Amino acid sequence: MAIDIDGTLVNSQKKLTERVKQAITQAKKRNIKVVICTGRPISGVRELLKELELDDQAEQYVVCFGGAVVQTTSGKIISSQPITYQDYLKLEKLARKLNLHFHAISEDRIYTANKDIGYYTVYESTLVSLGISYRTPNEMSHVNLIKAMFIDDQAILDQALSNWEPFSKMEANLVFTKSAPFYLEANAKGVNKGNALSKLGTVLGIKPDEIMAIGDEQNDLSMIKFAGLGVAMENAIPQIKEAASVTTADNDHDGVAEAIEKYVL
Numbered sequence: 145m146a147i148d149i150d151g152t153l154v155n156s157q158k159k160l161t162e163r164v165k166q167a168i169t170q171a172k173k174r175n176i177k178v179v180i181c182t183g184r185p186i187s188g189v190r191e192l193l194k195e196l197e198l199d200d201q202a203e204q205y206v207v208c209f210g211g212a213v214v215q216t217t218s219g220k221i222i223s224s225q226p227i228t229y230q231d232y233l234k235l236e237k238l239a240r241k242l243n244l245h246f247h248a249i250s251e252d253r254i255y256t257a258n259k260d261i262g263y264y265t266v267y268e269s270t271l272v273s274l275g276i277s278y279r280t281p282n283e284m285s286h287v288n289l290i291k292a293m294f295i296d297d298q299a300i301l302d303q304a305l306s307n308w309e310p311f312s313k314m315e316a317n318l319v320f321t322k323s324a325p326f327y328l329e330a331n332a333k334g335v336n337k338g339n340a341l342s343k344l345g346t347v348l349g350i351k352p353d354e355i356m357a358i359g360d361e362q363n364d365l366s367m368i369k370f371a372g373l374g375v376a377m378e379n380a381i382p383q384i385k386e387a388a389s390v391t392t393a394d395n396d397h398d399g400v401a402e403a404i405e406k407y408v409l
Contacts, residue, residue: 145171145408146207146341146367147400148359149182149192150324152377155396158271160195167401168196171408179344181207181337183323183363185249185290186215188272193217205348209249209290210321210363211340212331223343225332226290231317235292235330236281238311242304247276248284248292255279255287264295264326291331298325321363329363338366358403360384360395375403 147153154160168178178198180189186208193199193206204217214222227235232248236257239246245262248255254276256265261276269276279287294301305311305328311320318330341355353372357364360380368374368387376388377399385391390407393399 145176145356145358145404146179146181146337146371147357148337148361148364149180149184149189151360151379151395152358152364153180153192153395153400160192161398161401163398163401165196167404167409171404172197174409176408177205177348177350179205179207179341181211181340181357181359181364181367183208183210183291183327183329184272185209185251185274186213187252187274190273205344207337207340207344210323210329210331210335211337211366212290212335213251214340214344222347223340224290225335226288227292227318227330227332229285229289231314231330231332232284232289232292233281234314235294235318238314239294241310242294244294244301244304245296246292246294248287248289249274250287250289253277253287255284255289257281262295268293268295291329291335293330294328295326301326301328323361323363336366337364338368338370341367341370356403356407358392358400373407375407 198204198217200218202216202218206217207214212225245258247265254269254274317333319333321329323329355371356373357367357371358375359368360377374388376385376391378394392403
């Protein structure tokens, strides 16, 4: 089973509840693979993996960066699709034109060209346990960037996105997804959680109809559609609820545990 983190696996305090942990423990005892699928880098998943006793294992897997990286929890990379430097330059230029805060993320660092570092860059740094570096675009050519993010207050971001034309011009090479009301993520074209699960399923010999996926936001849509059983959180956006097979309780009422208990155990 594939489980998103924010708004899904963890509650509003970003914590795992005992009921959720117990349900996942019971699933593992039945030899069911529990794959965390997140927009976060691996650094932002480690503590949760440790709590779930999934960390540092050669036969446990995690999908990071919205599907751009699939790896074992012990660190072996199954697939990786970074963005190019040229696409990073286009994104950064658009952010300046639209007056949006912006950063890009490598495997181990957050980079921003904003001299006044955005609130959500600091928030993301804390959330995923990565340091922040200020770098001009010209200094970024040697950095392997996995994804980039436009990050601003919802009203500011939504206003900028109301004219999609400048973003559409980059869709030949990039895919854009909302992972939170204040985040618009940019990944290499073809990157999404559903495609990542497809690659992992091929490696493990697991068919789509043998997979349950649980999520709440736009970046979960591809895996909700890909899985044999797509589960929407009660707090999910309408698009996810429409695509899902079933809806479970919200993330503050053990929705993940409810889904596991009902459909897996």
